[in-house]
Amino acid sequence: MLNKVQIKVRGYHLDIFQHVNNARYLEFLxxxxWAFFDDFGGVELxxxxxxxxxxxxxxxxxxEAGFGDTLEVQTRYIKLGNRSITMKQTxxxxxxxxxxxxxxxTYVCFSKTLKAAVALPDDLRQKIEQAIADSE
Known part of the structure; x- marks a missing residue:
């Protein structure tokens, strides 16, 4: 599964050189x-x-990107571990x-109660495996 979301570059995204500040890319990513998880699921966890x-x-x-540009953030799963997932974003x-x-x-599946990484639930693991297979 490949999820796409568009973001318009605004003035407050820019640095003194008038291009998108590197820290803003973390927010765009x-x-x-979040858009990916909205569509794919996982938020209910x-x-x-x-x-x-x-x-x-x-x-x-x-x-570089500048004021008024429209950026498309593309997100997909690429790797699945026992307790982790890795996403590729462009x-x-x-x-x-x-x-x-x-x-x-890279994310880990984290139990708030145990305050530790835990194995992904089997149903979610299968869904992620299928998403990775479909995107190859």
Whole structure:
């Protein structure tokens, strides 16, 4: 499954060089992940005391984006561990089709009660495995 969400670059996203500040890309990527979870599921786990904790983010910046650009954040699963998932995210400038940034984000399935990483529920694991297979 590939999820896409668009974000318009606003003035408050810019730094003194008049392009998107690197810290804003973390927010854009997070918006993409929340949109992904809205469509894919997994948010309901929070009601059961399970959360997704980000444990690693690697971002490569490829091109600048500026005021008025529309950026498309694309998100998909790429790797599944016993207690973790890794997502690949790309940010594309929709006007130029330039790759603006790409990131790998790793989460662990975290029990709020136990305050520890736990194995993914079997039904969710199967759903993620299928999503990874479908996107290859």
């Amino acid at each position: 997070e918006e993409g992940r 929070m009601e059961e005391g399970i959360a997704w904790a980000v444990v690693n983010i690697n971002i490569n910046f490829r091109a 940010i594309i400038n929709t006007q130029t089709q330039d790759l603006v940034a790409e990131a790998d984000v």
